[in-house]
Amino acid sequence: MPQYSKILETRPKANEKIIVIATGGTIAGSGEDGRTTEYRAGTIDVSDILETIPQINNLAEIEMVPLISVDSNEMNERYWIKLRNTINEQAKRPDVDGIVITHGTDTIEETAYFLNLTIATEKPVVLTGAMRPATATSPDGPFNLFQAIALAANEKAHDCGVMCLFSSTIYSARNIAKTNNHKIDAFGLNEQAALGYMRDADVFITNHPTTKHTLRSKFCNQQFDAFPKVKMATYYAGADTDILDALKHDCDGIVVIGTGSGNYSQAWMQKLDELAESGIVIVRSSRVPHSIVFDEQIFDPKNHFIGSNTLTPFKARILLMLCLTQTRNIEEIRNTFFRY
Numbered sequence: 001m002p003q004y005s006k007i008l009e010t011r012p013k014a015n016e017k018i019i020v021i022a023t024g025g026t027i028a029g030s031g032e033d034g035r036t037t038e039y040r041a042g043t044i045d046v047s048d049i050l051e052t053i054p055q056i057n058n059l060a061e062i063e064m065v066p067l068i069s070v071d072s073n074e075m076n077e078r079y080w081i082k083l084r085n086t087i088n089e090q091a092k093r094p095d096v097d098g099i100v101i102t103h104g105t106d107t108i109e110e111t112a113y114f115l116n117l118t119i120a121t122e123k124p125v126v127l128t129g130a131m132r133p134a135t136a137t138s139p140d141g142p143f144n145l146f147q148a149i150a151l152a153a154n155e156k157a158h159d160c161g162v163m164c165l166f167s168s169t170i171y172s173a174r175n176i177a178k179t180n181n182h183k184i185d186a187f188g189l190n191e192q193a194a195l196g197y198m199r200d201a202d203v204f205i206t207n208h209p210t211t212k213h214t215l216r217s218k219f220c221n222q223q224f225d226a227f228p229k230v231k232m233a234t235y236y237a238g239a240d241t242d243i244l245d246a247l248k249h250d251c252d253g254i255v256v257i258g259t260g261s262g263n264y265s266q267a268w269m270q271k272l273d274e275l276a277e278s279g280i281v282i283v284r285s286s287r288v289p290h291s292i293v294f295d296e297q298i299f300d301p302k303n304h305f306i307g308s309n310t311l312t313p314f315k316a317r318i319l320l321m322l323c324l325t326q327t328r329n330i331e332e333i334r335n336t337f338f339r340y
């Protein structure tokens with residue numbers, strides 16, 4: 001691993017205790033020295049990265065919890081439950097002030113939103129990662145990790161819901177989306193504002209989430225072992241309904257990734273009506289990156305589908321999955337989609 005510049009410690013050690021939970025991803029990736037591509041995610045110990053940024057000791061006392069070490073494409077519901085339980089356990093400790101999770105960027109937005117809906121703490125919980133592996137020339141992970149720890153150690157970050165920190169921007173778990181797959185500033189927002197920004201270790205919160213999260217979420221005290229099966233189907237010009245027939249077995253819900261405002265052909269509408277009548281809950285979302293999907297008559301004349309509102313299709317899947325652990329009532333789920 002290359003040496004990063006070492007900054008002299010001049011300030012006394014801070015009192016805040018921050019737990020860093022490592023899950024893998026490119027931030028802990030390694031490959032050929034200097035290269036940004038062709039690496040293996042989740043192969044380096046995050047404590048080695050922490051050693052390259054000793055100025056972190058001016059901000060907080062760090063305790064590492066290595067949980068798993070995977071490329072985030074291996075993340076799944078089982079790992080989400082494990083991570084959620086670990087966060088809840090650590091957050092209950094009176095000596096812990098905040099929690100940082102290192103995670104791959106490919107699915108970080110799904111993990112973050114799941115945690116936002118299910119953890120029971122007001123303490124800052126911040127996810128971060130990197131686009132360049134630790135062995136690259138000028139990796140972005142160390143600075144993201146530094147800022148994520150600074151954010152988690154800052155009292156302004158309390159009760160903001162789960163946050164993600166990338167390139168000095170503080171994102172809400174609900175609204176962050178990966179929008180670029182080759183630059184270090186790889187994240188954007190789905191029609192919403194950021195929660196704030198950072199200047200080195202200084203935190204500026206400019207907005208608070210208006211949707212329910214953490215302690216105000218109706219899922220935060222629920223025990224989970226497994227989840228109802230929610231699948232996804234993408235519509236494209238000329239798409240056959242075969243895919244919907246294939247998905248309907250062993251299926252509790254389907255998120256349709258439609259065009260425009262959550263749209264599809266008449267044939268898809270008829271098939272989706274049929275599936276809804278058989279008890280599968282259908283959410284309409286859109287493949288358009290900046291979109292809002294409202295309930296509407298033209299593509300849902302029977303009013304038995306649910307619009308994803310401002311959620312991306314992937315986050316709509318998580319919310320539907322959690323809703324289905326409590327109810328199958330369409331009105332109740334629709335109402336939750338407006339408030340979470």
Ligand SMILES: NC(=O)C[C@H](N)C(=O)O
Pocket residue numbers: 024025026027041070071072073103104105106107129130131132
């Ligand atoms: N930049 C990254 O972290 C991508 C990596 N494939 C991951 O999601 O684990």
